Amino acid sequence: MSRTLHSLTLAAALALAAPLTAxxxxxxxxxxxxxxHWGEHxxxxxxxxxGQQQSPINITGAIPAFAAGPALDWPDTLAGEVVDNGHTVQVTVTGEAGLDLDGRxxxxxxxxFHAESEHQIEGQNAPMEVHFVHAAEDGSLAVVGVMVEVGAAMPALSGIWAIDPDPHGSGGVAAALRLRDFLPTDPAxxxxxxxxxxxPCSEIVSWTVYAHAVTATQAQIDWFAERHPHSNRPVMPHHRRVLLQTAG
Known part of the structure; x- marks a missing residue:
C-alpha cells in the first residue's frame, strides 16, 4: 500500500491508489x-x-460474535486501471463501489495482491491473498482480505493478468471486471x-478477512508469484486485540 497514507484525510487515502515510482x-x-528494517526509516x-496493532496477523483464537461483517455495495461489473508499482499488481477502480461497516x-x-498470503489462518498461509482497500471521508480504511487457493480458474484474474503491465511503467484498463468472482460463497x-x-504501517485499518478461500489455477497464481515472489509481510503479534469471527 502507498507510503502517502499517513495523513488521516480522504485526499491522503486516495493517494493509496497512485502507483509508486521507482x-x-x-x-x-x-x-x-x-x-x-521498515521502522528504522x-x-x-x-x-x-x-505499533501495537500491526497487520497482518495469524488468525487464531477468534471469538464468535454477532457483529455484522461489511455490507458490500459492489456493482456487477466495473473497470480498473492495472499497474505494477514495483511491489504488487494493483487495480485502481473507476465507478461507484464501496461498503458500509459499523455505520460508516x-x-x-x-x-x-500478495504471494504468499499475508494473513495466516490457524498458522497456515494461502498461496495468494487479495486486498480490497476502501476509504472513508476521514481517511480511515476498511480492507477486505480474501485468500486464494489452487483450484478452478478465476475468470476475473485472467482479465487483469492479460494487461501485463510494465513494472514501474504503463499499464492498461481492464473492463467489465466481476469483483464478486473474488468473494467466497460463504460470508463467514x-x-x-x-x-x-x-x-508507513499506519494503524487506521478495520480488517475483514474471509474465513473461506476462492480458487485460481496454479498457472494464474504463478503468474503473479513469479513477478512478485514473497510479497508478504510476516505476521505480527496480536498484543491485546480482540479478534472476532462473524457468520457474515
Missing part, C-alpha cells in the same frame, strides 16, 4: 530494506516497529483492528 521505493520485502514509518461508508479505491469472516501492511 525513486520512491526505498523499502522491500527482503534484505536491508525488508520488513525488519523514522518519521511516520516508526509505527512499523513500535467506505469507497473502494483499489485492490492488489474474521474482523480486527489493524494497520497497513507496508510502510
Amino acid at each position: 525513486q520512491a521505493q526505498h523499502w522491500s520485502y527482503s534484505g536491508d530494506e525488508g520488513p525488519a 523514522g518519521g511516520a514509518d516508526a509505527s512499523c516497529a513500535t 461508508h467506505y469507497r473502494l479505491v483499489q485492490f492488489h 469472516a474474521f474482523r480486527y483492528a489493524g494497520s497497513l501492511t507496508t510502510p
